Amino acid sequence: MSDRDRGSRILLNxxxxxxxxxxxxxxxxxxxASFMATGEATQLPPSIIPHHPTLEHYRxxxxxxxxxxxxxxxxxxxVVTTVCALAINSAAGYAFAKLRFQGRDSTFRVLAAGLAIxxxxxxxxxxxxxxxxxxxxxxxGVIIPGLASIFxxxxxxxxxxxxPDDLLDAARIDGASExxxxxxxxxxxIQPVLATLALWTFLATWNDFMWPLIVLSDDRKYTLPVAxxxxxxxxxxxxxxxxxxxxxxxxxxLILFLMLQRYYVEGVTxxxxx
Amino acid sequence: xxxxxxxxxxxxxxxxxxxVVAVHGVDLSVPAGEFIVLVGPSGxxxxxxLRMVAGLEAITAGTLKIGGRVVNDLPxxxxxxxxxxxxxxxxxxxxVRDNMAFALKLRKRPAAEIAEKVNAxxxxxxLVPLLDRTPxxxxxxxxxxxxxxxxxxxxxxxxxFDEPLSNLDxxxxxxxxxxxxxxxxxxxxxxxxxxxxxxxxxTLGDRIVVMxxxxxxxxxxxxxxxxxxxxxxxxxxLGSPPMNLLKGSIVGEAGRAYATLAEAPSVRMELxxxxxxxVLASETRDVIVGMRPEHLAVxxxxxxxxxxxxxxxxxxxxxxxxxxxxTGGATITVRSDPGLRARVGDVVRLRARREKMQLFDAGxxxxxxxxxx
Numbered sequence: 336m337s338d339r340d341r342g343s344r345i346l347l348n349x350x351x352x353x354x355x356x357x358x359x360x361x362x363x364x365x366x367x368a369s370f371m372a373t374g375e376a377t378q379l380p381p382s383i384i385p386h387h388p389t390l391e392h393y394r395x396x397x398x399x400x401x402x403x404x405x406x407x408x409x410x411x412x413x414v415v416t417t418v419c420a421l422a423i424n425s426a427a428g429y430a431f432a433k434l435r436f437q438g439r440d441s442t443f444r445v446l447a448a449g450l451a452i453x454x455x456x457x458x459x460x461x462x463x464x465x466x467x468x469x470x471x472x473x474x475x476g477v478i479i480p481g482l483a484s485i486f487x488x489x490x491x492x493x494x495x496x497x498x499p500d501d502l503l504d505a506a507r508i509d510g511a512s513e514x515x516x517x518x519x520x521x522x523x524x525i526q527p528v529l530a531t532l533a534l535w536t537f538l539a540t541w542n543d544f545m546w547p548l549i550v551l552s553d554d555r556k557y558t559l560p561v562a563x564x565x566x567x568x569x570x571x572x573x574x575x576x577x578x579x580x581x582x583x584x585x586x587x588x589l590i591l592f593l594m595l596q597r598y599y600v601e602g603v604t605x606x607x608x609x
Numbered sequence: 610x611x612x613x614x615x616x617x618x619x620x621x622x623x624x625x626x627x628x629v630v631a632v633h634g635v636d637l638s639v640p641a642g643e644f645i646v647l648v649g650p651s652g653x654x655x656x657x658x659l660r661m662v663a664g665l666e667a668i669t670a671g672t673l674k675i676g677g678r679v680v681n682d683l684p685x686x687x688x689x690x691x692x693x694x695x696x697x698x699x700x701x702x703x704x705v706r707d708n709m710a711f712a713l714k715l716r717k718r719p720a721a722e723i724a725e726k727v728n729a730x731x732x733x734x735x736l737v738p739l740l741d742r743t744p745x746x747x748x749x750x751x752x753x754x755x756x757x758x759x760x761x762x763x764x765x766x767x768x769x770f771d772e773p774l775s776n777l778d779x780x781x782x783x784x785x786x787x788x789x790x791x792x793x794x795x796x797x798x799x800x801x802x803x804x805x806x807x808x809x810x811x812t813l814g815d816r817i818v819v820m821x822x823x824x825x826x827x828x829x830x831x832x833x834x835x836x837x838x839x840x841x842x843x844x845x846x847l848g849s850p851p852m853n854l855l856k857g858s859i860v861g862e863a864g865r866a867y868a869t870l871a872e873a874p875s876v877r878m879e880l881x882x883x884x885x886x887x888v889l890a891s892e893t894r895d896v897i898v899g900m901r902p903e904h905l906a907v908x909x910x911x912x913x914x915x916x917x918x919x920x921x922x923x924x925x926x927x928x929x930x931x932x933x934x935x936t937g938g939a940t941i942t943v944r945s946d947p948g949l950r951a952r953v954g955d956v957v958r959l960r961a962r963r964e965k966m967q968l969f970d971a972g973x974x975x976x977x978x979x980x981x982x
Contacts, residue, residue, distance in 0.1 A: 501698035504665050509712035509759070510686040519711075523702040 362585075369393070369579035376574045392579035404555070405562035406583060412474060412547070412558055413540040413587075416481045420536045421529060423483045428491025429521050433503060434513075443492070449485050462549055476550040477558075481540055487532050494528035495521065530595040538588050559584055613641040613799040614676030614689075614766035616662060621671035623657050623823075631657045633823045634671060639767075644793050644800045646814035648807060650846070654823040655803045656771055662801060663692050663769050676766050686715075691760035695772040697752045699744040699759075705731075706740040709759045723762075730761040733792065750781045757792070767799040774809065786812060807847050811835065819843045837967075841974040844899045844967060850931060850942045852967070853905070857898040859968065861888045868898055868966065872937030873916040881964040887977040897974065899967035902944040907932060907957040915958035920951050934959065 364383070368376040369392055371385040396402040430436070431443045461480055470476030498521065506516045522529070544560040551557055557565070563580045570576050616639040623632040632654040639645045647655040660666040662673060664685035673681050680688045691712075699708050706727055713723045731737045734754045744752055753773060760768055773789075774782045790813055793800055804810055810817045811831040819826045819834060819842075827839040838844035844852045856871040859880065866888040867877040880888065888894075908915070918934035918941060925947060932943045932951055941959065951957065968977040 499696055499698065501694040501696045502700070504663075504685070505692065505694060505698035505759075506700070506711075507665070508663060508685045508690065508692045509763075510715040511711075512686075515715065520700060523700075526702075 365578050365581055365585075368575055369582045371575050373573060373575055376578065392573075392576045393583075395576060396579055396583065400566065402559070402562060402580065402583065405557050405559045408556060409541055409559040410587070412477050413537050415474075416478050416540045417533055417537045419478070419482045420484065420487060421533055424487035424532060425491050425522065425525065425529060426517065427483065427488045429495045429517060429525070431488065432492045432495035433498060433500070433521075446485050447489060450489065458546070458549065465550060471550060472552045472556065473550075474556070477547050480546070481536070481543075484536070487536065490532055490535075491525065491528055494525050498524055534592060534595050537591055541588055542584070612766075613797060615639060615641050615674070616767050616799060616801065617672075617674040617677075618658070618662070619672040619674075621658065621661055621673060622669045623654070623661060623666060624669040631823055632661070635820075635825050637818060637825065637828065639799060639801065641799055642797045644790075644802065644813055644815045646802045646804060646810040646817045647820060648804055648810035648817055648846075649820035649826075651805060652822075653820040655805075655818075655820045658820070659769055659771055659801060659803045662767075663690055664688050689766040690769055691763040691765040691767075692769040692771065693753075693756045693760050693773045695775050697744070697756045697776075699752055699755055701744055704741050704743055705736060705747070705755050705758075708744070708755055709762050712759070712763050726762045726764075727758075730758040733761065733795070734758045734788075749777055750785065753777065753785060757789070761792070761796070765798075767801060770800065770802040770804075772804055773802075774804070775806070782806075782809075789813060807849065811847070819846060821846070837976070837978065838899070839976050841897055841899070841969050844969070848901060850902050850944075852899045852901050853941045854969075855898045855900070855939050855941070856895070856971070858893060858895050859888050861892040868896070868968065870898060870916065870936075870939075872939045876914060876916050878914070878961060878963050878966065880968075881966065884966065884968055884977065887968075895971035896977070897969040897971055899969060900941075900961050901965065902931065902942045904962040904965040905941065905943040906960050906962070907934070907943055907945060907949065907951070908960065909955075909957060915960050918957055918959045920953050920955045920957060923951055923953065932957075 367382075367384060370388040370390070371382060372387055372389055372391075375382050375385065431439060465471060465476040465480070468476075470479065502520060502524070503516055506520045507513075511519060542560060543558070544564060547558045548561050548564075551561065554562075554565070563577075563584065566580060567577065616637075618635050618637040620634045620636060621632060622630070622634045624630045635654075635658055637645075647658060649655050657666055661668050662675075664680070664683060668681050671681075672679055675688055675690065685692075700711065703711065709727045709730060710723050713726065727740070728737070731740055734757060736751070736754055736758055739747060739751060739755075744755065747755065753776075756773070770789075774785050777785060786809055793813075802809070802813060814831055816828060817831055817834055818828045821842050827834055827843045829837075834843060835847055838847070838852070841854055845854060857868055858871070859866060859868045860877075866880040866885040868880055869875075869877055907918075916936055918936040920932055921935050921940070922933040924931040924933070928947065929944055930947045930949070930951075932945055932949075934941045934943060934957065936959070943959070945951070969975060970977060
């Protein structure tokens, strides 16, 4: 390796470290601040590391403020939405990519055009729909609109287009029904995009604030972001408590991401067909 | 095990919604245990025909019978056929063992039977050490072996092959070709094989089906198709280098008949007896004269029975050499002994082994044999 190569590598890695640290710092400080005693985070200059680490904010959140219940609500909504959305979007995306039926491409074009409509524009009509279905203040009203997403269908379809037709035909000749082809051949082949879709759906549902706020009126049914937003009003000054709440919100998503990360690795179909 | 079955195609036709006709009514009867090869240039309808037999393409018209049973409307899984694809189409997330066992598992066969059949097929194909690998960890030749093994464990009524060797390099292709022939001998199975490679067609087929533009041009043994092509398309398609096809005419004269080439009208070649029978006395007719490169000889002597030609290109191939000659407006290829010294620009004399001559009608391209029989 020449000196010049070495120099550019040091420069590149140095830049990566700096940018990495800049991105990580707020997250780490959030974690750190959640363990600080009340008021410590707002001192000037603010502390980086808690002087006397304490779990009192977490005790407060789960004890006095009963955040555990809201975390469970959120988990219920996010898990049910993610599992159902995976089933629906993967089946629809695969059908649009690989099955032959009347009006397939024109239907898909209409759907794709729908991607251009901002979520906020759809909210009012969606709320009226949910209301007329009697799903206001009901988890069904929170979950159902998130099940089939155009983006999810689009994502799966683009990925499934790359599945060789021969692979599906081989399974059909081997005696697999269409459902079996989907289950035993298509789903394992599109695993990376399913991981992406799962993460994306879980993240969007877990973090969603607006829609649960609109649909749910009973505060015992609130999801975590809605409940936390309620705390901001009462405890705006208590930065450390808010940070502990933020940690609880971010943690499940982070864990899920780390779990699914390896499925991002492409190349699952490599070797099946030349 | 299901025994090898007949496959019968009666007027099988494929027309797409767009109105494009890919296959115009194919009639073909494949006896049980035959290795039949469908060959033709790309777009000739051979793969579409095979996919209709497999059930992967709907049949527009006609009747398809496998083992005497009409299967037009049965899904692929109910036709008792196995298929090997050009792209191998192995399940990427399954091991070699699971790839081969998949069809049997779907049929809910007992585990012991599945293991036995997979091991037997793996033994035939030399796959035993690879059973726990995934397709990604295999070479191209090994992958194609797995694809063949997946078909063998099924013990189907008929095997279908869609250009199975086209993705392999030349050396491996030769090896797999011999292996496939051995497997056919061993299993005695009915096999339908699609290829654009004439060497595969000639070496593997008990009979070959030459297709062109969605139509069957000739069905016969490799030797008959090579030696007695029914039309100029078949004559030009099989053989490398291809048969020389030259404009000419035939003249019947009181019990004898001659052919002349348009480029050398003074040279009269007397027709062999079997061809003379097709020429009427005192008839003159335009024909296309077909001569294989190996049925022509060049020399440097003079003679009224030889066509003068100029050497345009010499291609030495080691065991033989190909001479490309020009006479008038026509180019003729001759296979010659590598010892023959010929240089570009030399003028040589060309003689044909007249008993090997093929004659085709100038208008229809059909062989004269077919016209009168």
